[in-house]
């Protein structure tokens with residue numbers, strides 16, 4: 001990949017709402033049990049918002065933390081990309097709402113939706129603005145209130161998802177050896193109906209009928225998504241490493257999208273990664289869609305597993321299907 005200048009992640013902030021939804025809580029809501037959820041997904045608990053709290057609220061909290069970490073004020077940011085599948089509303093875009101709540105006077109921005117790959121895709125789009133010199137500082141926020149589109153009578157989906165947000169600041173790297181090295185993204189639209197929310201768009205605008213048919217919730221063919229994810233996540237990572245002449249053993253930290261612990265461990269196994277360097281926090285947060293990767297970056301930092309100079313591989317598979325991988329050297 002040719003870049004005019006190397007771009008680094010210079011700050012990270014995350015936020016999850018305080019309210020917990022545990023497996024014990026879910027046992028009271030649907031026909032499930034802690035053992036099944038833990039064994040099949042690796043999830044113990046997830047955070048969910050209280051009524052009236054929206055994606056922009058979580059995004060703002062994460063953004064504030066990222067700014068504070070780098071000693072920046074909102075007006076230092078030139079552009080803001082909000083990665084989300086659960087915007088506050090159809091329009092205006094969540095980036096506008098976040099801009100206003102943050103008081104980020106000189107920001108322009110927009111939303112990006114590539115389902116669970118939204119964060120890695122937005123990261124790359126933001127990187128382009130900085131690498132070309134168009135902008136000095138770009139903020140990318142991955143934020144989702146998945147609880148707003150989950151059917152809490154459907155045991156196959158409601159146990160998986162949670163709410164959360166993570167924000168990063170992108171800046172030019174003074175040290176050319178640190179920052180984002182390369183990326184590989186792919187979409188396969190033939191998988192569109194394996195994971196989707198059919199209602200509320202231009203094809204099926206909201207009506208009493210779409211509500212009665214539960215079309216405003218996540219619908220998923222779990223096994224189809226599982227098989228695709230395990231195959232594609234390892235395949236895209238292998239191709240990205242190969243074209244950069246990097247051996248799997250050189251990757252210090254693997255930060256995958258957190259959809260299912262079994263998908264993560266199967267992918268890591270295929271890639272020959274030692275589990276010590278594989279970041280897993282799905283037990284505490286569930287699948288927060290656009291927020292999983294920044295939340296996992298934060299977990300890696302908290303656990304002392306992510307240091308300046310470490311070679312890091314990000315990977316995701318999501319509805320669409322969308323597939324993404326990013327190779328970088330951590331810069332702070």
Ligand code: UT7
Pocket residue numbers: 031032033036037040041116155156157159195221222223225226229258259260263287317318319
């Ligand atoms: O970011 C991308 C988002 N999505 C994914 O990555 C999802 C990928 N898929 C998965 O994570 C898994 O497929 C699930 C966790 C969704 C399901 O696990 P599974 O091992 O594939 O289960 P299954 O769908 O094959 O169902 C096995 C059984 C079924 O019962 P029967 O037909 O064998 O009697 C289900 O009805 O497990 C049942 N089941 C449950 N039982 C207890 C499904 N959900 C539950 C539940 N509690 N919550």
